[in-house]
Amino acid sequence: TASYRIAVIPGDGIGVEVTAAARQVLDAVAARHRISLSYEEFDWSCQRYLAEGTMMPADGLERLRPADAILLGAVGWPGVPDHVSLWGLLIPIRRTFRQYVNLRPIRVFEGVVSPVRGARPGEVDLVVVRENVEGEYSEIGGRLGRGTPEELAMQEAVFTRAGVTRIVDYAFSLARTRRSYVTSATKSNGIVHTMPFWDEVVAERAAGYADVRWDAEHIDALAAKLVLQPERFDVIVGSNLFGDILSDLAAAVAGSIGIAPSANLDPTRTFPSMFEPVHGSAPDIAGQGVANPLGAVWSAAMMLDHLGHPGAAADIVAAIEACLLDPATRTRDLGGTASTEEVTHALLAQV
Ligand code: NAD
Ligand code: IPM
Ligand code: MN
Numbered sequence: 001t002a003s004y005r006i007a008v009i010p011g012d013g014i015g016v017e018v019t020a021a022a023r024q025v026l027d028a029v030a031a032r033h034r035i036s037l038s039y040e041e042f043d044w045s046c047q048r049y050l051a052e053g054t055m056m057p058a059d060g061l062e063r064l065r066p067a068d069a070i071l072l073g074a075v076g077w078p079g080v081p082d083h084v085s086l087w088g089l090l091i092p093i094r095r096t097f098r099q100y101v102n103l104r105p106i107r108v109f110e111g112v113v114s115p116v117r118g119a120r121p122g123e124v125d126l127v128v129v130r131e132n133v134e135g136e137y138s139e140i141g142g143r144l145g146r147g148t149p150e151e152l153a154m155q156e157a158v159f160t161r162a163g164v165t166r167i168v169d170y171a172f173s174l175a176r177t178r179r180s181y182v183t184s185a186t187k188s189n190g191i192v193h194t195m196p197f198w199d200e201v202v203a204e205r206a207a208g209y210a211d212v213r214w215d216a217e218h219i220d221a222l223a224a225k226l227v228l229q230p231e232r233f234d235v236i237v238g239s240n241l242f243g244d245i246l247s248d249l250a251a252a253v254a255g256s257i258g259i260a261p262s263a264n265l266d267p268t269r270t271f272p273s274m275f276e277p278v279h280g281s282a283p284d285i286a287g288q289g290v291a292n293p294l295g296a297v298w299s300a301a302m303m304l305d306h307l308g309h310p311g312a313a314a315d316i317v318a319a320i321e322a323c324l325l326d327p328a329t330r331t332r333d334l335g336g337t338a339s340t341e342e343v344t345h346a347l348l349a350q351v
Pocket of ligand 1: 018076078086257276279285290292
């Protein structure tokens, strides 16, 4: 029996609800595949921040370090500034554990109605490969003169040759396992200094993958094309901010951001990777039992795949497919009326 230690951080709001669902589905699948999962759950959240003054304890990262993988719900809650909750937990995990790939697959499933007319089930199947540790999300910058007429805020985007090279290589290698087509999200037409550098590295690396077709699209035009012709895309590689925006956009094209999963990967496997839905803590629906758990559940499937159990992962994805086919087990964000619990039961019945 293969056994793994999973660190679980449910976080805030619906993060708690969808993580509970994902754990139940994981347990059921693990039992069938003779995988043993032991969980250590951490209550690190905005609630903890309000009670104790920090999102996680001082040795929080060291406590995550021995885990084989991290399962996270979402963090962020009204009353705690987002920069506090995110720089206090999510971002340090991604950076310290060098999870430089944020992998975000998007599919229009059978049974899901996309708000985009041309996005038909089975035809849209793409993955956003988001650079996850540098770029626009830098610690260099700040705010001066708060509240004064001279107030200013600034932030430096940081792109390194090593950082761009490894994410581009990841995207091209991944494309080889799919439809061998990469689109690079860029903004090289103007005054953004970093993007011509990104483009140069992409072109250099692409030359080493003669069998992979590729192109580059300006981020604004790409956003429009994702809505107009989503079926055209296979692998989209983008910087931290561009990848963030494109992943919610593509998830909405695929019907709901409630389905979209993500894997924050350290491909070198030096550190634990982290698996979390793309969506946030959704304070507007938290506590009502109506959150769509499928993004968290699909993230759990990506975790099993990463741990070397593609068969178990495929069972979860098949259960998601079956669940979406039945109108009775679709949540509100998908036009249905099912609760989180009803969807979870349907998934458990499938796996
Ligand atoms: P959000 O993703 O939480 O919510 C956006 C909208 O989508 C809301 O209307 C919400 O109800 C809906 N939605 C999201 N997930 C859903 C689901 N599973 N089922 C049904 N509907 C769903 O984004 P936001 O409102 O911008 O952010 C809320 C908080 O979450 C903020 O504090 C933000 O910083 C945080 N956040 C955290 C993460 C993370 O931890 N990885 C990611 C995104 C946002
Ligand atoms: C995501 C989220 C985070 C990000 C926020 C909450 C910092 O939007 O995981 O997509 O921008 O990376
Ligand atoms: Mn996001």
